[in-house]
Amino acid sequence: MNEQDLRHLFAVSVEDVLPSRPATAGWDRARRTRRTRRAVGAAVLAVVLVGGATVAVRRPSPSPPLHHTVAPTVAPSHAGPVQRPPAELTFPPDPLNRLTGPATVRLSERPVQRALALFQPVDEENRADGPIRILGDDGVVRSLDVVTLAPTRDADGNEATAVKPGVLSPDGRWAAFAQTNELIMIDLTTAGVRRVPLDGYLELVVWAHDRVLVGGDNRTYAVERDTEAAGTIDVSAWNVVTPDPEAGREAALIETVGERGSLALRSRSAREATIRSEQRITDDALPSPYEVNEFYGRGWLHGGRMATAAWITNNEIDGAEGVAVLDSRTGAVTHLLDLGRDRAKGCCPVLGWDNKGNVLLRLEPAALARWDPESGEITGMIRDLRGVLVLAG
Numbered sequence: 001m002n003e004q005d006l007r008h009l010f011a012v013s014v015e016d017v018l019p020s021r022p023a024t025a026g027w028d029r030a031r032r033t034r035r036t037r038r039a040v041g042a043a044v045l046a047v048v049l050v051g052g053a054t055v056a057v058r059r060p061s062p063s064p065p066l067h068h069t070v071a072p073t074v075a076p077s078h079a080g081p082v083q084r085p086p087a088e089l090t091f092p093p094d095p096l097n098r099l100t101g102p103a104t105v106r107l108s109e110r111p112v113q114r115a116l117a118l119f120q121p122v123d124e125e126n127r128a129d130g131p132i133r134i135l136g137d138d139g140v141v142r143s144l145d146v147v148t149l150a151p152t153r154d155a156d157g158n159e160a161t162a163v164k165p166g167v168l169s170p171d172g173r174w175a176a177f178a179q180t181n182e183l184i185m186i187d188l189t190t191a192g193v194r195r196v197p198l199d200g201y202l203e204l205v206v207w208a209h210d211r212v213l214v215g216g217d218n219r220t221y222a223v224e225r226d227t228e229a230a231g232t233i234d235v236s237a238w239n240v241v242t243p244d245p246e247a248g249r250e251a252a253l254i255e256t257v258g259e260r261g262s263l264a265l266r267s268r269s270a271r272e273a274t275i276r277s278e279q280r281i282t283d284d285a286l287p288s289p290y291e292v293n294e295f296y297g298r299g300w301l302h303g304g305r306m307a308t309a310a311w312i313t314n315n316e317i318d319g320a321e322g323v324a325v326l327d328s329r330t331g332a333v334t335h336l337l338d339l340g341r342d343r344a345k346g347c348c349p350v351l352g353w354d355n356k357g358n359v360l361l362r363l364e365p366a367a368l369a370r371w372d373p374e375s376g377e378i379t380g381m382i383r384d385l386r387g388v389l390v391l392a393g
Contacts, residue, residue, distance in 0.1 A: 081285050082314075082336045083373075089366055089380035095139065096368065096382050099389070103133050103143035108191045112136035114172035114392070115188050118144075120163035121387040127151070128161050129387075134188065137172070144175075146191050152178050152203040154217055163388045165298050165351055166206045170245030170393025174225065176212045178202035183214045183223055183230075196228050204237040206298075208270070209249035213237060234273040241265075241299035241306055241328075242352070245393040252276060254301060254328060256308065260293045265306070265331050279331035289313055292324050292333055297349035300359075304329055307359045307373075309349045317341045321348055323361055325373045335373035339363070352391045360391060 099119040114137040123129040128151070132144035149162040162177045169175070177184045183196040183205075198214070198221050206213040212223045215237030222233040241254040253273060255266045263281040268274060283291040291313045299308035305325055312322035321339040326332060339348055343364065351360045354370065363369040363378070367385035371378045382389075 080287075081334060082287060082290055082338055083376045084338050084340070085363060085369075085371075085378050089363070089369060089378065091366075091380035091383060094381045096135065098139060098141050099133055099135050100382070100385055101141065103131065103141045105140060105142050106145040107134060107142045107188065108145050110140065110142060111191045112142065112172070112188045113138070115168060115175070116172060116392055118163060118168050118175065118390040119385070119387055120161050122161060126161070127159075128163075132163060144186070146186065147177075147184060147193050149177055149184070150179055152201075153180060154201050154203060160203065161388055163390060164204060165349070165388075165390050166204065166242060168390045168392050169207045169225075172392035174207075176205045176207065176214070176223075178205050178214050178216075183212060183221070185212065185223075185225065185228075194228060196223055196230055198223075198230060206237065206240055206242055207245075208243050208253065209245070209247075209251070211249070213240060235268055241301055241308075244301040244303060246303075247301070254299075254306065256295050256299055263292065263295070265326070265328060279329070281326065281331040281333065283333050285332060285334055286336055289315060290336060290338070292322070292336070293319065295324075296346055300350055300352050301328055302353040302357065305334070305357075307350045307353065307361075309346075309361070312336065312338065314338050314340070321345075323348060323350060323359065323371070325359065337371060337373075337378075351389065352393065362389075 096117055099117060112134060115134050116137055117135045119133040121129045134142040134144060136142065151159040152162055153159045162179065167175050167177055173187065173189050175186045175188060180201055181197065181199060183198055183202065185194040185196065186192070200219055201216045202214050203216045204214065210225045212225060213233065213235065214221050214223060220233050220235055220237045221230050223230040235253055236255060239255040239257060241256065243251055243253065250270045253268045253270060255268065256263065257266050258264045265279045265281065267276040269276060281292065293311045293313060295308045295310050297309040299306050304327060306328040307323065307325050310322050310324045312320050314320045320341050321343045323337040323339070324333050325335040327334055347364060348362050351362065351368065353359060357374070358370045358372045361369055361371060365384060366380040367382040368389060369378060369380050
């Protein structure tokens with residue numbers, strides 16, 4: 001989302017938003033029985049909470065006016081390559097908070113010019129609970145009414161919502177959803193639906209320029225958006241990093257591979273997925289005893305940098321939560337956000353970058369927060385929201 005989008009949204013009339021409250025109860029992060037890392041990557045990615053099992057109905061409070069005074073962002077307690085979040089986040093007004101309210105029109109009645117975000121509400125069992133909401137760049141929230149999506153599932157019967165980070169194209173004009181034995185692509189500017197038959201239990205989607213990478217346990221397909229031509233590609237849908245939308249269609253595909261002590265970034269050619277190089281991930285820039293143990297969730301590229309959630313070793317525990325920023329060309333960890341030990345496992349997946357080089361992530365009690373690795377500033381964007389949030393590039 002760029003600055004022009006934000007200005008435009010602030011200029012339109014603001015819908016009422018539900019009052020926020022702190023999260024008072026967690027939910028069962030349905031992890032897959034065979035893949036700890038993949039479990040968090042698919043079922044936990046970007047699922048954010050509304051407090052409590054039951055939400056009391058209150059009169060909505062209006063969003064602050066445009067001239068509302070914004071509290072200054074609180075700087076973290078650490079400087080340098082390792083940073084910590086502040087004890088409390090500030091929440092300046094943000095257009096994405098419109099997603100906390102219901103849709104006011106159906107997509108079929110009023111397609112978007114560009115979608116900024118999708119949101120799938122979920123229930124206590126982490127199942128889809130109501131229609132998908134689409135926030136357009138005109139500030140209007142639409143409901144997705146042109147298709148009914150089934151949960152994704154694997155061969156063992158594990159299910160997850162079809163809405164996951166990665167389904168929205170970087171330009172906000174398309175959405176693609178993995179389904180068993182097919183890929184569904186929706187042109188959000190016309191509300192048109194395309195169905196591409198494919199074999200297998202398909203679970204994850206990644207946009208790579210004008211192609212969709214869709215896959216599951218055993219195979220990944222590359223599907224051309226314009227022609228619907230499809231073929232298998234030798235890259236893991238679980239491990240591939242979301243490409244930088246500015247990099248072009250021939251930009252290399254990057255995978256995170258390896259185990260603790262031997263983590264690496266593997267570069268493959270864009271079309272044939274031929275291995276080009278493999279860079280070992282290094283922690284040399286971090287003070288002792290800090291190190292990255294394992295990645296989880298989806299990684300995101302922005303220029304020459306990659307951001308991803310991770311389990312880390314800090315000065316208190318082996319297995320703390322964290323977010324790492326790496327040099328995607330050398331594998332060096334350049335910045336680490338230390339989120340400590342007192343959080344749920346897999347708490348804080350990365351959801352992308354903004355155009356100013358800020359990492360966007362879930363950071364309780366924030367459904368969405370913004371972290372600037374260079375300055376260390378962390379600001380809340382959306383408060384409590386139970387469901388799966390997906391952002392455009």
